[in-house]
């Protein structure tokens with residue numbers, strides 16, 4: 295019988311004008327802004343290693359792990375088939391491979407264990423790359439890393455736990471910590487009645503014997519958001535007799551019995567779905583007090599500060615992932631007789647997305663250097679202030695950026711077999727957890743009030759670019775004036791923090807990026823007035839150069 299398609303020449307499925315998959319590329323080598331920052335901020339020694347890692351993270355097989363870990367979402371078994379309580383989360387093997395790789399690469403610990411100057415910078419670069427593959431598993435990686443400074447406040451407990459927390463061994467078994475080769479740590483602060491305002495926590499801590507730091511307590515209460523509940527232990531806030539205190543709560547008791555941290559259900563999230571988050575009951579769960587009694591918030595804030603910095607890294611990485619997809623698509627897709635990348639209006643949009651992404655990368659890597667140099671007062675003050683400024687600004691810029699990149703790709707960008715929906719749904723999460731936008735802005739005000747030197751450090755840092763761009767000079771002067779008007783700071787906090795963020799990003803770009811990047815950034819972010827969408831760069835912007843610099 296004649297094939298009808300032959301008879302009519304009716305072959306309909308010739309695929310033309312469709313781009314290739316963005317894969318099998320070196321995610322690090324192709325990222326000029328990241329590459330430059332890695333060496334500039336103090337980790338030139340890590341270039342070879344991070345480049346090796348960039349080849350892995352850009353490989354098709356590795357990128358596929360990110361898709362699989364999200365397609366096959368974690369499932370909860372509260373009990374085993376015999377009815378015994380297990381609180382077991384079952385993940386797709388892709389998730390475990392991502393966790394294992396992150397831990398073997400030291401993304402959870404190299405900045406604590408490696409004494410080389412620039413260890414934070416090198417680790418930030420790796421986390422930036424890993425985040426572009428998959429964000430959800432980044433949550434336990436971050437929390438495990440961030441738990442270390444809080445635990446160090448209780449040296450006896452730290453001596454037992456930190457070596458296995460920082461070990462480069464991923465051990466996913468649901469067993470007591472003593473039997474495992476590597477441990478992960480989560481955190482449980484949020485309760486139903488209050489997330490931002492943890493002082494509202496009602497979970498009770500009852501001393502088993504003696505009271506005080508390092509002592510054993512039993513915790514009774516409910517935690518409304520606990521991510522990565524398969525972690526081996528959690529830093530938890532609870533009320534002891536002297537007020538809100540911080541505790542380390544193991545998943546299993548040292549005697550091998552199950553600690554009653556009972557998972558009630560997994561959250562149904564709109565993004566970050568590879569990461570299990572749950573509601574948990576603590577029914578007399580054993581925990582040890584960490585740090586001073588009644589000083590739970592200052593103790594756990596050591597952890598929270600590091601998670602906030604990781605939100606900056608993750609969202610900067612996500613922006614780079616989004617812009618890479620948009621550029622890769624537009625350089626291959628034609629419309630109205632030209633490639634999209636050659637259409638003037640698309641050039642304006644792409645260049646604007648690149649600027650946002652590069653500014654986020656530069657700020658994040660600069661603060662990684664501060665993390666490496668906390669013994670230098672200027673760096674310590676900068677880290678204190680800019681983790682709040684940058685967490686607020688970069689994480690908030692990410693959702694709009696992801697959406698605009700999706701639109702560059704058009705309808706295919708909306709489809710679930712594209713990476714864009716995952717990037718888009720992931721984007722708001724970093725802005726909301728670890729202190730939502732307003733909370734970050736209020737934290738900036740708190741820092742200004744408690745440690746006024748942070749502001750001098752900010753202006754000193756921004757002042758390094760004084761005289762390089764008239765718009766920045768004006769911007770800084772106006773910011774200074776507006777900060778000096780001390781009334782109603784709380785009402786104006788977002789406006790002030792927005793301007794602090796763009797001011798420091800501009801100053802860094804002026805010092806470290808090509809002129810065509812910094813000039814366009816200043817012209818569009820500091821000089822222009824009124825509300826704009828992406829793609830409203832002024833005529834002076836050298837969009838082709840900006841795009842070429844970021845092109846894969």
Ligand SMILES: Cc1cc2nc3c(=O)[nH]c(=O)nc-3n(C[C@H](O)[C@H](O)[C@H](O)COP(=O)(O)OP(=O)(O)OC[C@H]3O[C@@H](n4cnc5c(N)ncnc54)[C@H](O)[C@@H]3O)c2cc1C
Pocket residue numbers: 480481482483484487488489490491519520521522563566571723726727728729730731732733736
């Ligand atoms: C995916 C996911 C995973 C999470 N995992 C964890 C986890 O592992 N452990 C954990 O402890 N928590 C976790 N959380 C909880 C998260 O940290 C909280 O949702 C967050 O801190 C906000 O608290 P809330 O939801 O109670 O909102 P609220 O505290 O009620 O805040 C609501 C809004 O009010 C704003 N606001 C609060 N106070 C003020 C103020 N004074 N002035 C102006 N505005 C204000 C906030 O910025 C926010 O926008 C997770 C959340 C998500 C989404």
